[in-house]
Amino acid sequence: MSQPGRDGFGHDTTTDQVLEGIDLSGKLALVTGASGGLGAETARALASKGAAVVLTARDMARAEEVAKRIRESTGNDAVEVENLELDSLASIRAFAERFLARHDALQILVNNAGVMACPLARTQDGFELQFGTNHLGHFLMTGLLAPALLKGAPARIVSLSSRGHQQGSVDLDDPCFERRPYDKWESYGQAKTANVLFAVELERRLGERDVHAHAVHPGVIATDLARHLVPEDYERMRKRQPGGKLRLKTVEAGAATSVYAATAPELEGRGGLYLEDCHIAEIDDAEGAPGGVRSYAVDANAAKRLWSLSEELVGQSFPL
Ligand SMILES: NC(=O)c1ccc[n+]([C@@H]2O[C@H](COP(=O)([O-])OP(=O)(O)OC[C@H]3O[C@@H](n4cnc5c(N)ncnc54)[C@H](OP(=O)(O)O)[C@@H]3O)[C@@H](O)[C@H]2O)c1
Known part of the structure; x- marks a missing residue:
């Protein structure tokens, strides 16, 4: 299902293990949705190796608490919080x-924020909430920050996808469920496939200029992401796991694949990859495959079409 990564890296590898021997001083990292869960741990881990880190959040008080704990535990004072909805x-x-008024170069962007399996809702601009938040929001932000990433090259962009992408592709004709019945899992799967396609197209456009993009499945981790789930959802998730059992990760292991994608020296010069358990995953279209990435999620043509559609929806072109 996956190619070998660094020796011994796997399901339970933690952020600190991934970063052993790595120095991030002089680099700036931006982590979205860092007021808790995987984002907070990703930010802590990057700061612990000397990166300056900007955490974005909606709940500023909660994020300021996280930033304070990071400064105290790492001794790194270059940890800021910014509001981003x-x-x-x-x-x-x-x-x-x-952001651009304060920083002209960015080396690590972790598009981490996300919402999962919520009831039908719309963003302030009328997009279906999961597609709008998880994909379109990060699409616009990444496009706007691209000049800083290019200036910061070599730079990496990490998009948090999910094994949930195996639920289905992106409906390019009706991404916001305006002409088809809403299904909260179909919507999550679509948004998480969009996260992979976005990495593929970013890589095509920016890779030659040493800005590389990857998508990751972090694993299954008990975080606030599950806030909308009901008991039947857990049953459904269990059934989809090998042996019918959910194999949970700690938050430190959950954030490890993001940190691996953002920093691993062995990934230098590579991009457009889908990673899980700190390994590069392979394409696997087998029904019930326990891992791997679906071919529709790395389809170059779909990635190009999604980019154009996203430009149309956010009302801005990014001729990168
Ligand atoms: N946990 C898992 O098992 C798992 C599995 C596969 C993939 N993932 C992916 O991993 C990423 C991180 O998830 P997590 O488990 O750490 O969940 P989490 O604890 O719920 O964190 C998600 C973050 O996204 C933020 N967010 C949600 N909607 C937002 C919006 N409209 N604007 C700005 N920020 C928003 C949340 O902020 P608020 O606190 O303000 O809502 C929160 O900080 C997600 O993209 C998720 O899809 C997680």
């Missing part, structure tokens, strides 16, 4: 303007 194009544009 990915379900609002105006908030994203205002954030990007503030």
